[in-house]
Amino acid sequence: MSASLVLIVLTAYFSLLILISLITSHNANTQDFFVANKQSPWFLVAFGMIGASLSGVTFISVPGAVLSTQFSYFQMVLGYLLGYWVIGGVLLPLYYRLNLISIYSYLDERFGFWSYKTGSFFFLLSRTIGASFRLFLAAMVLQLGLFDHWGMPFWATTVICIGLIWVYTYRGGIKTIVWTDTLQTTFLLVAVVMSVILIKDDLNLSFQAMIHQIFTGNYAKIWYWDDPLGSLFFPKQFISGAFIAIVMTGLDQDLMQKNLTCRNIGEAQKNMFWFSIVLVIVNLIFLCLGALLYMYTFEKGIDVSSISTNGQIRTDKIYPFLALNHFGLVAGIFFLLGITAATYASADSALTSLTTSFCVDFLHIMSKDEAQKKVIVRRVHLFFSLLLVLMILLFKEITDAYPKSNVIGNIFAAASYTYGPLLGLYAFGLLSRLKVRDSLVPWVCVVAPILTYLINTYSETLFFGYIFAYEHLILNGLLTFIGLWFISLPYED
Amino acid sequence: MKIKQILWFFLLLILNSSLAVSCKPPKRSVKDIKNPYKLLAGTWYLNSYELYHKIYFQDSSHVGFDTHIDTVFFYNYIVNADTLELYDQYGDMVNQNIILKLDGDSLVFANLLDKEGIQRYSRIKSETTKQK
Numbered sequence: 327m328s329a330s331l332v333l334i335v336l337t338a339y340f341s342l343l344i345l346i347s348l349i350t351s352h353n354a355n356t357q358d359f360f361v362a363n364k365q366s367p368w369f370l371v372a373f374g375m376i377g378a379s380l381s382g383v384t385f386i387s388v389p390g391a392v393l394s395t396q397f398s399y400f401q402m403v404l405g406y407l408l409g410y411w412v413i414g415g416v417l418l419p420l421y422y423r424l425n426l427i428s429i430y431s432y433l434d435e436r437f438g439f440w441s442y443k444t445g446s447f448f449f450l451l452s453r454t455i456g457a458s459f460r461l462f463l464a465a466m467v468l469q470l471g472l473f474d475h476w477g478m479p480f481w482a483t484t485v486i487c488i489g490l491i492w493v494y495t496y497r498g499g500i501k502t503i504v505w506t507d508t509l510q511t512t513f514l515l516v517a518v519v520m521s522v523i524l525i526k527d528d529l530n531l532s533f534q535a536m537i538h539q540i541f542t543g544n545y546a547k548i549w550y551w552d553d554p555l556g557s558l559f560f561p562k563q564f565i566s567g568a569f570i571a572i573v574m575t576g577l578d579q580d581l582m583q584k585n586l587t588c589r590n591i592g593e594a595q596k597n598m599f600w601f602s603i604v605l606v607i608v609n610l611i612f613l614c615l616g617a618l619l620y621m622y623t624f625e626k627g628i629d630v631s632s633i634s635t636n637g638q639i640r641t642d643k644i645y646p647f648l649a650l651n652h653f654g655l656v657a658g659i660f661f662l663l664g665i666t667a668a669t670y671a672s673a674d675s676a677l678t679s680l681t682t683s684f685c686v687d688f689l690h691i692m693s694k695d696e697a698q699k700k701v702i703v704r705r706v707h708l709f710f711s712l713l714l715v716l717m718i719l720l721f722k723e724i725t726d727a728y729p730k731s732n733v734i735g736n737i738f739a740a741a742s743y744t745y746g747p748l749l750g751l752y753a754f755g756l757l758s759r760l761k762v763r764d765s766l767v768p769w770v771c772v773v774a775p776i777l778t779y780l781i782n783t784y785s786e787t788l789f790f791g792y793i794f795a796y797e798h799l800i801l802n803g804l805l806t807f808i809g810l811w812f813i814s815l816p817y818e819d
Numbered sequence: 820m821k822i823k824q825i826l827w828f829f830l831l832l833i834l835n836s837s838l839a840v841s842c843k844p845p846k847r848s849v850k851d852i853k854n855p856y857k858l859l860a861g862t863w864y865l866n867s868y869e870l871y872h873k874i875y876f877q878d879s880s881h882v883g884f885d886t887h888i889d890t891v892f893f894y895n896y897i898v899n900a901d902t903l904e905l906y907d908q909y910g911d912m913v914n915q916n917i918i919l920k921l922d923g924d925s926l927v928f929a930n931l932l933d934k935e936g937i938q939r940y941s942r943i944k945s946e947t948t949k950q951k
Contacts, residue, residue: 420889423870423933435892438908759883759891 329475335659336472339513339666343494343506350505351498356691356699359499360427360682362587366504368597371584374507374671375601376608377514378581381460382669385514388609390641392616396547398558402796403609405567410602412568413576414595416756421582422591428686429582436755438764444771445751446687448744449579450680454710455741457676458717461487464669465718484718491674492711496704499678500583506674507584510667515608517664518615521649524657525618529625536618545617557795566796569749573799577748580679619644628652677714681707746778746802747771754807760814770809778802849901849918856898863926863940870934874926884932903928 357363388399421429430449434442465480465487473483495502526536540546550558557563575581588594623630623644633643649661685691685706691699724733751771754762781788782798794801852858856879863874873885876896882905885891894905894913905913919937920927926940 416889432890435907436890756890759885761893 329472331659332472332662335662336666339663340490340494342509343490343670346505346509347494347498347502350502354498354501355696356703358501359497359678359703360686361583362499362501362504364587364589366501366584366587366589368588368593369600370508371504371588372597372601372604374504374511375581375584375597376605377507377511377667377671378584378675379575379605379672380514380608380668381672382464382665383460384612385665385668386645387642388612389616389619390644392545392613393620393639393641393644395558396545397613397617398548398550398563400548400610400613401550401558401560401563402567402570403606405564405569406571407602407606408564409568409571410575410598410605412572414598414602417572417576417582417752418585418594418598419591420756421586422594426586427692428683429577429579429586430683430687433751433755437751437762437767440764441751441762441767442687444768445748446683448747448771449683452741452744453578453580453676453680454713454717455737457673457680458714458721459738459741460669461673461714462718462721464666464673466722467665480722481715481719484715484722488677488711488715488718491670491677492707495674495678496707499681499703499707500587500675503675503678504584504587507671510671513660513663513667514671517660517667518608518611520657520660521645521653522611522615522618524653525615525622529618529622539621540614540617543617543621545620546613555792557793562795562797566799569800569803570796573745573749573803577745577752578679579683580675583679583682584675615645619648622648622652626652677707677710680710684710740779742799743775743779743802746775746799747806749799749803750774750806750810753803754810758811758814760811760816762810763813763815766813767810770806770813774805774809775802777805849921852921855918855921858921858923859898859926861942863942864944865938865940866943866945871931871938874940905932 351358355363391399420432424432424435426432428446430442430446433445461484465484468487469478469480469483494506526533529536531539550556550560550563553559554561585594585597588597622628628648630639630644630647633640633647646661646665650658653661681703685699685703689702689706691702694702721737747770751767754760778798778801781801782794785792785794849855856876859876860878861876863876865872865874868887870886871884872887875883875885877883880895880897881893882896883891883893894907895910896906897904898918901918903916903918905916907913914932916931917929918926919929924942928938928940930936931938
């Protein structure tokens, strides 16, 4: 695919996003920016959340991982289902009852000032690092595939990447995102379905034959019951999936902010229910695509040496490699749109939620008048856009300085440790009836992730060969819970 | 003669009724309670699994509202005439709740936090809610 064609496609795509933004942000106020004035149709929110919950990394890594872990990821997806239902049944009613804009305000009412600031700060920290990391990968792809041809420096690519998000979100915020995410999810799904159909036709398979081949082949093992110590063991995957959904969706301002734009709790719960069902189906399609990618590669005898290291296929590369080199022009264009949609659907809501959380949790914007609110929101939105640019440039510097080590990947992994304290705080708030010594909460929330990191690192030695997969999130939450219990005050005699 | 008896009967009836009414202690309003904090102290039960199914007045300034399905919130409070005023940790008023009745056994609100309508609390936890 030529660089000019890529540019035309991306320009058309972002023009469409900006057009949607102009329509949806007409006369928008800060209430629209934060919660879309609680007027979003639930089905639109549910559909758009598919794109927002699948990042560009997921878009290529879930199908790619089928080679090594087959359909085991589906065990975790089923756990997500349980997690989403807990969100719909417990967290959403609470958020709606308290009429929250930032979900971390709950911690203020339940525990106090320091708990509130700690929860919100941990979200800001992890979201800033997470969004920067994902956009860094997107900027690198654009740099290599497009802007290097024209000699454009990386900093300019980064500014363009973030600038595009800023342009279509700065006025309408979440009100615009609910609509743009619908478009982005459509592109994402069309890209995946188109790839599936293309491979099916190329392999001369009927729909039934394709399903039969996928599920009787070497890539579709879903259930793993044999090795309790292994990371793919069903209970581990299922329980981790449930907790990941609760924490990374239910305790995350980014995804909850969209839920809070529904008209009422009934619609928000309906949204969460249908979103969870559709997400399971979409993930199954992603996994089927993964199986088809490898069936296609080996049946056609495609040379994959360019995406292999020491004879092993780098699984993250297989989908982009086939889509851009073997599936033809139209599928290539849709792949490009799909990965852009997946990246931007996550990044735009991340930027908006960072702005929302900072304005509400740290600047107490709700007590100000509308004119002041507008000025503050615009400034904070610009500030976080610039912060993301700086973070991406910092990541680039680190990558250039240490090309052989995975420093950025480790920073991203470390950021995920901030979710444990959030899990612990909310679990303690909901499950116990105890007060805590509020000023000590930040200390507990710092110590718990450090302890978790140490236990996770030495788990094999400490626990007779047991290797932690995603359960470190549960351990992290549990340690926070125990820490809060230590600093608690009695509620009743 | 008969008319005289009937007249006497009604006269006595009216006298008795007036005596009964005048001897009954006057209905005491919440506003008249000298130390409502003493009466409020302790745990009150709604005896139905709805929002704020339990209220705990810890002392004369701290109160906890417990909801079985999710969480508990703590506020500072004062009783101003017949109104329970709730304040958050920053001293901002959260809510005003009119108390219709307060005695040793029952506490009745005209409204409570975000719940509208009369809310009747009791000192006794009913057997059905105990089992649950």
